Amino acid sequence: MTDGSPSRPVRTRFAPSPSGDLHVGNVRTALYAWAWARHTGGSFIVRIEDTDRSRVTDEAVAAVIRSLRWLGLDWDEGPEVGGDYGPYLQSERLAFYSEWAERFLAEGAAYHCYCTQEELDAEREAQRAKGLPPGYSGRCRDLEAGQVTAYQAEGRRPVVRFRMPRGTTVVHDTIRGEVVFDHANIPDFVIMRANGYPLYNLAASVDDALMRITHIVRGDDLLASTPRQIAILRAMGVPEEDLPVYTHCPYVLDPDGKPLSKRYGSSAISWYRQNGYLPEAVVNYLALLGWSPGRDREDLTLTALAEIFDLSRVGATAGRLDPKKLDAINGDKIRALDPEDLVRRIMPFLRTAGLVSDPPLPEQTHIVRAAAPLVQERLSHLDEAAEMLAFLLVREDVFTVDPESAARVLVEDAKAVLEAADAALRNLSTWDRASIEQTLRHVLIDELGRRPKHAFGPVRVAVTGRRVSPPLFESLELLGRERTLTRIRHALDQHVGA
Numbered sequence: 001m002t003d004g005s006p007s008r009p010v011r012t013r014f015a016p017s018p019s020g021d022l023h024v025g026n027v028r029t030a031l032y033a034w035a036w037a038r039h040t041g042g043s044f045i046v047r048i049e050d051t052d053r054s055r056v057t058d059e060a061v062a063a064v065i066r067s068l069r070w071l072g073l074d075w076d077e078g079p080e081v082g083g084d085y086g087p088y089l090q091s092e093r094l095a096f097y098s099e100w101a102e103r104f105l106a107e108g109a110a111y112h113c114y115c116t117q118e119e120l121d122a123e124r125e126a127q128r129a130k131g132l133p134p135g136y137s138g139r140c141r142d143l144e145a146g147q148v149t150a151y152q153a154e155g156r157r158p159v160v161r162f163r164m165p166r167g168t169t170v171v172h173d174t175i176r177g178e179v180v181f182d183h184a185n186i187p188d189f190v191i192m193r194a195n196g197y198p199l200y201n202l203a204a205s206v207d208d209a210l211m212r213i214t215h216i217v218r219g220d221d222l223l224a225s226t227p228r229q230i231a232i233l234r235a236m237g238v239p240e241e242d243l244p245v246y247t248h249c250p251y252v253l254d255p256d257g258k259p260l261s262k263r264y265g266s267s268a269i270s271w272y273r274q275n276g277y278l279p280e281a282v283v284n285y286l287a288l289l290g291w292s293p294g295r296d297r298e299d300l301t302l303t304a305l306a307e308i309f310d311l312s313r314v315g316a317t318a319g320r321l322d323p324k325k326l327d328a329i330n331g332d333k334i335r336a337l338d339p340e341d342l343v344r345r346i347m348p349f350l351r352t353a354g355l356v357s358d359p360p361l362p363e364q365t366h367i368v369r370a371a372a373p374l375v376q377e378r379l380s381h382l383d384e385a386a387e388m389l390a391f392l393l394v395r396e397d398v399f400t401v402d403p404e405s406a407a408r409v410l411v412e413d414a415k416a417v418l419e420a421a422d423a424a425l426r427n428l429s430t431w432d433r434a435s436i437e438q439t440l441r442h443v444l445i446d447e448l449g450r451r452p453k454h455a456f457g458p459v460r461v462a463v464t465g466r467r468v469s470p471p472l473f474e475s476l477e478l479l480g481r482e483r484t485l486t487r488i489r490h491a492l493d494q495h496v497g498a
């Protein structure tokens with residue numbers, strides 16, 4: 001494995017096509033490209049490949065950037081930060097692609113192709129009939145001037161095709177080793193449409209050269225494009241020793257071992273954000289998917305990743321998404337947050353659930369601050385906080401008891417418990433956790449003779465609305481005496497019958 005030629009500082013790039021949200025497989029390559037730049041003291045560049053105008057919207061570009069920021073990645077050059085090799089949106093770099101296409105045409109590295117779609121289809125059909133592999137025959141390679149004039153007179157507008165030289169290309173890939181491509185199987189390919197828009201291979205190669213990219217980390221679906229891109233780089237005059245080092249990462253698989261498709265719910269990075277994952281957990285999990293830091297190290301942060309990441313250790317086996325493992329990492333990372341940070345992270349979920357205002361009122365912040373530590377141990381996803389804390393934050397007139405819990409726990413037998421709790425709590429002199437616990441234990445267990453489950457279960461369901469809740473006595477303290485008593489009375493009236 002090489003760090004690139006010693007005279008050249010490492011420059012890696014992430015080049016998403018913003019045709020939807022970032023895919024987790026892409027994010028993994030972004031992480032590796034970022035980590036390699038950070039590890040080597042090089043630069044990480046984000047370039048937006050948005051020349052396919054039909055699919056790209058400003059919102060899609062913004063979403064990609066938002067997702068990268070959410071993950072905690074930073075870039076030295078790219079959208080929002082600029083840099084010496086910009087602009088970093090391909091749609092703003094069209095002049096570069098035209099210029100290179102013109103140069104290739106002038107030098108004979110490319111030529112105008114006037115074939116119509118029907119002609120190309122017919123050609124492919126004929127090849128198939130003869131049992132030949134389909135591919136452009138090169139019939140416009142050396143058109144005579146008269147033929148060109150005739151085509152133009154017909155109103156045909158040419159595309160620009162790259163003239164693939166004879167020979168072979170050896171791609172040095174850090175995962176695959178040396179991969180040999182015989183150009184006999186690589187027909188001349190279109191680099192620019194008739195409307196002057198560049199195709200991916202041209203735009204990506206021109207940018208990789210102009211942006212002095214030294215390492216390309218990307219999905220292995222692009223391995224087949226690599227000999228074409230190397231041919232373009234060579235035609236641009238990039239010396240052999242300056243060709244980028246390639247790392248083609250295997251595709252991320254779904255839990256069943258199939259390629260992760262967009263249909264799978266959790267293939268898009270925004271899904272993780274919406275479903276209560278910490279970006280630190282997603283980063284940790286994806287970094288370990290198909291890459292091993294050795295030494296059984298499993299707890300990774302971006303900082304640690306930058307420190308220890310080694311491109312040469314990225315494995316050839318595709319990682320399978322393992323939701324259980326990711327959830328476990330997420331729970332660990334949530335437990336490790338400091339309480340104020342946890343509050344900050346769960347607020348958006350409480351807001352979405354309509355439990356706090358935007359911005360939160362001071363009393364809402366107060367309750368969430370006090371309650372967050374109570375649920376921290378139990379959260380495996382941030383969004384669960386909304387369900388767990390709802391009873392503290394809902395307006396009293398919309399508080400409801402989960403019907404299933406009511407049917408199970410608020411039964412005839414609970415009547416005596418709730419009445420005793422009501423009386424004891426009404427007369428309690430100090431409303432704090434210790435006094436609440438002491439008095440409830442006394443009247444419900446010692447005096448009434450109930451087991452803890454039958455003593456506290458009905459109080460829990462009446463007051464929190466559910467059978468699973470944050471710790472009971474703390475919950476009552478936070479809720480306050482008045483609301484606690486209202487709910488116990490309500491349970492007595494509505495459910496067990498006073």
Ligand code: GLU
Nearest residue numbers: 015016017049204218222
């Ligand atoms: N824009 C391409 C894609 O998102 C990737 C380009 C590259 O990494 O070379 O598939």
Ligand code: ZN
Nearest residue numbers: 113114115140
């Ligand atoms: Zn042609």
